[in-house]
Amino acid sequence: MSKKRVLSGIQPSGRLHIGNLVGALQNWVRLQDTYECYYFIADWHALTSQYADTSQLKDNVKDVLVNCLAAGLDPERATIFAQSRVVEHAELHVLLSMVTPLTWLERVPTYKEKQTEVKDKDLNTYGFLGYPLLQSADILIYRANYVPVGVDQMPHLEITREIGRRFNNFYGEVFPEPEGLLTEFPKVVGTDGRKMSKTYGNCIYLSDTPKEVEQKVRTMTTDPHRIKRTDKGDPELSPVYQLHNIFSSKEEIEEVAAGCRTAGIGCIDCKKVLIRNLLSVMEPIWEKRRHFLGKPDLLEDILSSGSHKARQAAIETMLMARKAMGLGSIT
Ligand code: TRP
Numbered sequence: 001m002s003k004k005r006v007l008s009g010i011q012p013s014g015r016l017h018i019g020n021l022v023g024a025l026q027n028w029v030r031l032q033d034t035y036e037c038y039y040f041i042a043d044w045h046a047l048t049s050q051y052a053d054t055s056q057l058k059d060n061v062k063d064v065l066v067n068c069l070a071a072g073l074d075p076e077r078a079t080i081f082a083q084s085r086v087v088e089h090a091e092l093h094v095l096l097s098m099v100t101p102l103t104w105l106e107r108v109p110t111y112k113e114k115q116t117e118v119k120d121k122d123l124n125t126y127g128f129l130g131y132p133l134l135q136s137a138d139i140l141i142y143r144a145n146y147v148p149v150g151v152d153q154m155p156h157l158e159i160t161r162e163i164g165r166r167f168n169n170f171y172g173e174v175f176p177e178p179e180g181l182l183t184e185f186p187k188v189v190g191t192d193g194r195k196m197s198k199t200y201g202n203c204i205y206l207s208d209t210p211k212e213v214e215q216k217v218r219t220m221t222t223d224p225h226r227i228k229r230t231d232k233g234d235p236e237l238s239p240v241y242q243l244h245n246i247f248s249s250k251e252e253i254e255e256v257a258a259g260c261r262t263a264g265i266g267c268i269d270c271k272k273v274l275i276r277n278l279l280s281v282m283e284p285i286w287e288k289r290r291h292f293l294g295k296p297d298l299l300e301d302i303l304s305s306g307s308h309k310a311r312q313a314a315i316e317t318m319l320m321a322r323k324a325m326g327l328g329s330i331t
Contacts, residue, residue, distance in 0.1 A: 016207075110155060143175060232263045233263070
């Protein structure tokens with residue numbers, strides 16, 4: 001029996017942080033043997049909001065690729081590619097746009113949210129409205145069965161299913177219904193207790209140095225009611241504890257929680273344990289980052305052969321989609 005297909009993408013909109021690592025990349029790595037995996041860098045999606053200044057785009061694509069490889073994605077086992085190098089995504093986007101009611105796009109929650117949230121860019125563009133439809137094309141063109149994403153992407157998956165269904169209703173079964181694979185750690189807190197996000201400036205980046213990681217953890221907020229070392233704390237109120245829950249062993253988690261509740265340990269002691277564990281997770285990633293950053297030709301090879309492979313799969317679907325729609329050969 002052939003393996004089910006998994007497809008997921010990540011935007012090259014800046015440096016990746018440990019939230020991306022545990023929320024997406026590590027999950028992608030786990031899936032690579034069980035499924036036929038396609039993972040891509042969504043450079044066109046980055047353009048939907050960052051079209052005005054593309055000077056960083058290339059570097060960001062490179063950095064995402066390096067991080068994917070450093071996190072353990074293996075080009076021998078998964079197909080890793082760039083969206084813009086598989087031009088068939090754009091063709092399917094055009095075909096799908098014919099059957100997509102405007103209201104479906106306008107009511108996607110991320111559309112209005114982002115438009116009001118993002119003040120420094122003009123997102124009144126055709127491309128930005130079409131963001132979820134481009135994502136639908138990304139998914140449907142591989143006839144993917146599963147899409148590992150965070151909860152925030154569920155509306156995009158929903159519209160993908162609706163559009164696939166609508167296409168199938170008009171032209172015959174081409175697209176299977178993709179299902180979301182919710183990631184195990186959908187939310188990682190940042191150094192200030194809010195969701196880890198570039199826009200909040202509370203991230204621990206994969207490109208940080210050990211010193212920066214240490215400094216960031218040392219200045220993290222903890223239980224705000226625990227002011228003096230002798231005050232008893234509530235670990236549940238501490239973002240440091242939330243990171244322990246992800247990066248520390250069961251014993252360590254129990255130990256720091258008990259130490260916090262009884263004032264047996266101070267916040268610095270607790271942070272030291274977290275720093276040690278973060279460094280040991282990040283050290284092998286840093287080493288691989290150094291390795292790949294020193295080999296730009298290898299990176300280009302990986303991206304171009306991955307994109308070539310992805311294209312073969314995309315071309316196959318396009319033959320079916322064109323035929324179903326009455327395009328293609330007139331004989
Ligand atoms: N919108 C996704 C994000 O911001 C990135 C993405 C683009 C994607 N196309 C996709 C994810 C297709 C999964 C499948 O995270």
